[in-house]
Amino acid sequence: MTLDVQLVGTTTKMAIVSLRPGQVVYSEAGKFLFSSADVVMETKLSAPSAPAAQQAPGGGGGAGGLGGMLRGAMDAGKRMLAGESFAFTHFSTRGGDGLLALAGVLPGEMRLLELDGSSTWYAEKDAFVAAEAGVHFDVAFAGGRQGFSGGEGFVLEKFTGTGSLLIGGAGDFIDINPADYGGKLRVDTGCIVAWDQNIRYGIERVGRMNRQGAMTAMFGGEGFSLATVEGNGRVILQSVTIDGLAKALEKNAGAGDSKTGAGMGGIFSGSAD
Structure with a gap:
């Protein structure tokens, strides 16, 4: 049974899921918005590996006993390395x-990806919103230089298996294939949301280590490195970087107080109501 998902909203998307009996959807903490009363919520260390009708009663994704608990604890530990939540919330x-609504943690878009058992998707941390049973959540190491230099971090999210996967990000999304533009794209490291297994991800230094290169890195706003995506596949980019959003919020923190608050600024600015 295909998961029935509608993506609604404009500047901030949410996913409205119609859960049928036997279907299981899991998400991270903080992604749940609302549900109908007949939707059951359970917190477990591991993701479900089979539809509810095929799971053992009370089992954590079909893996019971001590072995299942150990695997769940190991998976939870890897997710913590990626900066994700320790446990999953299962919905059935x-x-x-049943009606279920989910969304990402930042204002922006969402994508519904369908995995067919032969495809693999990689995503930046925090991109995962939810998936149905059969989609396996794992972590992948980006490699030392790529991991520490790239905006995606040392640990990436990795998704395999069969079923529907929901990912989210900040701002607007664009789906692009590097093969349409000479086979390679250079991207701000914070703009990458996800890519499929046909894409090679790497890090490239901005300019040479000379005066102009230092000027570009220090004052051009891009740092010393850019991400590269190569190959013939699908890449999802976002228009707002998390780093840029955080800097904008920090820069404007307290701006409202300065307009209407204490000191001489409060006398000569703002409303006199």
Whole structure:
């Protein structure tokens, strides 16, 4: 059964899921918005590996006993390395069709990706919103130089298996194939959301280590490195970087107080109501 998902909203997308009996969706903490009363929520260390009808009663994704607990604890430890939540929230319905709403943690878009068992997707940390049972969540190491220099960090999210996967990011999304532009694109490290297994991800230094290179890196706003994506595949980019959003919020923190608050600024600015 295909997961019934509608992406609604404009500047901030949310996913409206119609859960049928036997279907299981799992998400990270903080991604749940609302649900109908017949939707059951359970917190578990591991993701479900089979539809609810095929799971053992009370099992954590079909893996029971000590072995299942150890695997769940190991998976949770790897997720913590990626900066993700320690546990997953599982959603299912035991009655009729249930209503479930989920969203990312930042204002922006979402994408629904369908995995067919032969495809693999990689994503930046925090991109994962939810997936249905059958989609396996794992972590992948970007490599020393790439990991420490790139905006995606040392540990990436990795998704395999079969089923629907929801990812989210900041701002607007664009789907692009490097093969349409000579086979290679250079991208701000914070703009990459996800890419498929046909894409090679790397890090490239901005300019040479000379005066102009230092000027570009220090004052051009891009730092010393850019990400590269090569190959014939799908890349999802976002229009707002998390670093840029954080800097904008920090820069404007307290701006409202300065307009209407203490000191001489409060006398000569703002409303006199």
